[in-house]
Amino acid sequence: MGILPQIVPYARNYLAKHHGFDINQEPVSRSGCVQPWMVRDLIEHTFVPAKGNALLAGEAGGFVLPVSGEGIGAAMKTGLAAASSVVAASKSGTPAERTYVSEVQSTIAAFKDLMPWFKEIMADTKAGGRSLAKILAQAYTATLREF
Numbered sequence: 001m002g003i004l005p006q007i008v009p010y011a012r013n014y015l016a017k018h019h020g021f022d023i024n025q026e027p028v029s030r031s032g033c034v035q036p037w038m039v040r041d042l043i044e045h046t047f048v049p050a051k052g053n054a055l056l057a058g059e060a061g062g063f064v065l066p067v068s069g070e071g072i073g074a075a076m077k078t079g080l081a082a083a084s085s086v087v088a089a090s091k092s093g094t095p096a097e098r099t100y101v102s103e104v105q106s107t108i109a110a111f112k113d114l115m116p117w118f119k120e121i122m123a124d125t126k127a128g129g130r131s132l133a134k135i136l137a138q139a140y141t142a143t144l145r146e147f
Contacts, residue, residue, distance in 0.1 A: 037062075038062025039062060039066050042063070042111060043111055047062060050085075050096070051097055052097055053086075053095055055082040055085060055096055058075030061078055063075065063077075063111075065143055065147065067118055067143045068143055073147045077147075081104050082100055085097075085099035114142060117142055118139070
């Protein structure tokens with residue numbers, strides 16, 4: 001038995017006692033969101049995370065890893081790309097968009113390579129999840145290799 005079953009009742013009671021949390025109320029939903037909607041738009045080039053000198057980096061630009069839903073690594077990469085694009089734009093007098101869109105292409109290409117893993121995870125989940133642990137391990141390994 002792990003520690004989680006012990007922590008949950010403690011946390012609920014603490015929140016009830018100190019913050020007015022209603023421990024009898026049931027959650028409205030127990031679902032999560034892992035579907036990489038904007039990643040698809042980036043890959044298909046139907047969404048461009050830049051216009052003129054306005055650049056969207058990290059999650060604001062849709063840069064969330066398809067497999068894990070993680071965003072900090074991509075945020076760092078695209079944030080650095082945005083910064084270098086601003087520097088290049090200030091030197092050349094051209095919009096930062098030109099450099100930025102070019103610099104984030106490697107990140108978008110990596111997302112494209114990872115999308116089949118996301119699709120495999122979803123397919124196995126719908127089929128009952130018998131191979132999910134193995135697929136997740138492979139998908140995370142592929143993600144770590146890319147980032």
